[in-house]
Amino acid sequence: MDTIQITASKTYQVLTGQGLLCQAGKLISAALPGKARKLCIVADDTVDRLYSKALAESLLKAGYETVKFTFPPGEASKSLDTVSHLLEFLAESQLTRSDGIVALGGGITGDLAGFAAAVYLRGIDFVQVPTTLLAAVDSSVGGKTGVNLTSGKNLAGAFWQPSLVLFDIDTMKTLSYDLLLDGAAEAIKAGAIADKELFAYIQQAPRLDAPETIRHLSQRAIEIKRQVVEADERDTGVRQLLNFGHTIGHAIERCSDFSISHGHAVAIGMVICSRASLALEWSKEDCLRPILSSLKKFSFPLECPYTAQELTAAALNDKKRMGDKITLVVPLTLGNCTLKTIPVTQLEEFIKAGLS
Ligand SMILES: NC(=O)c1ccc[n+]([C@@H]2O[C@H](COP(=O)([O-])OP(=O)(O)OC[C@H]3O[C@@H](n4cnc5c(N)ncnc54)[C@H](O)[C@@H]3O)[C@@H](O)[C@H]2O)c1
Ligand SMILES: [Zn+2]
Structure with a gap:
């Protein structure tokens, strides 16, 4: 497992390796010691079908109670409307300030769930579990969260750093080559x-x-x-x-x-x-x-x-x-x-x- 530590307004680790999804519970509880009791998994429907179960089982094993919020994949879901539904869901599920959100998915999920984490109860912990290469190399690190407005992309948001980023390379196996290329472009940009x-x-x-x-x-x-x-x-x-x-x-x-x-x-x-x-x-x-x-x-x-x-x-x-x-x-x-x-x-x- 590779570790990179980010020291920004919050200090957190970015962990990369194979098979990390099954260890997520243990790794998250090390990053949020004695804190979160209930975790809300946020995923789009595609990623939910592929990876929610493994993640939820691992969280359960580590003693967490989990709830799950899903939404249709695609940029149209990165909206205030979806955030509004997610915030209501968090409140109905009675998440408190010592609970947290796990964003399981690509950049859309991370941006959306991170924004909800930034504003729910004026800010709760969240963990990024990127499942696209673009999310792993770019959007899951750095704390930019937000949604699109009718007037344009990413016009509403907050700086809100995650408490942990977990990149399981095995999740790349189900990603299309075109989506891998999207992430590779951002990596080449970083090199440039x-x-x-x-x-x-x-x-x-x-x-x-x-x-x-x-x-x-x-x-x-x-x-x-x-x-x-x-x-x-x-x-x-x-x-x-x-x-x-x-x-x-x-x-x-x-x-x-x-x-x-x-x-x-x-x-x-x-x-x-x-x-x-x-x-x-x-x-x-x-x-x-x-x-x-x-x-x-x-x-x-x-x-x-x-x-x-x-x-x-x-x-x-x-x-x-x-x-x-x-x-x-x-x-x-x-x-x-x-x-x-x-x-x-x-x-x-x-x-x-x-x-x-
Ligand atoms: N916050 C930031 O700093 C930052 C930086 C760059 C981009 N972004 C944002 O990221 C978004 C784009 O991210 P994206 O390309 O990851 O989009 P995405 O989240 O929509 O994921 C792309 C597609 O891949 C599917 N998918 C995700 N993981 C999969 C997997 N492992 N196997 C199979 N299918 C999978 C999803 O269901 C979706 O249909 C944009 O909204 C952009 O604005 C944010
Ligand atoms: Zn970009």
Whole structure:
């Protein structure tokens, strides 16, 4: 079992290994000593069918009483409406401040259940049990929780750190290759901002779905996320580097009406951004080549079906954007990115340089 300790507003461990789900009760009681008595498992219907039983049995064995809240899979469930139902369920189940929530699932479950944990009784403990690679390498660590509003994604939320993160690599066996790719994109992004060696590793790594590859990618990505979160928990500075590939990635998601998934869009966004930074001589070396060959090694589809004009319009429509400037994350050297603020009028030219 690998352990990474995160020291933010809460200190907690991220445990990675095989067969952890069956040990969850023991591991959770070590992280919440003498505290929680009742735990609410939160899962979408798919993950519930696959993994709730093993988790609940392990919790029961460790002396916990469990209740379970399930919801339909998909981004539409990441809403205030679902949070409202979950909060009512917690109250009906009489969870107290010494009880807790276990988020069993992907990023949607973690964001949703974490947000409910942040606001129920003004905050109760929660444990993240990520079952997608994206959740393991990105969303389960760092304490960003929240839901979508009709006006846009992730517009309501809270910073609320988990008390423990348990990543059982065996749960990756049921994940589709496309979902594995979504997580791999975020791991490659982490490498691009802080770990040049990850690219050498990927070149000689076995297949993406090999447990050893998953273990290595997740450990490196979590370690980088640890450094960034510890330096800037509330996302006012260096944490913004985690958005490498995301401004254009979000535009691609929007242009595709979200039929291109987040990780796939971020992969294309990183390529566009690296190619443009190279062409405009903002990068001090060719970061495009290693990023591109790592993405190709895992067979990412990298075709961008949209024009610079379409992507610019979608990027500038982002409700989170402020004023007449936009901040991009650009690679300086491999493993070292920087923030670059440009006037919005230059964005189309930048994207054009990245598409050619
Ligand atoms: N909080 C953060 O810092 C942060 C960071 C990145 C992304 N996110 C959020 O994460 C969400 C996306 O996360 P996601 O891609 O994990 O989505 P998700 O939670 O919807 O999971 C994707 C799909 O995989 C299924 N699934 C999950 N685990 C499985 C398994 N082991 N086997 C088979 N199927 C499984 C789910 O049922 C779902 O249909 C977005 O809402 C995004 O905004 C949050
Ligand atoms: Zn992302």
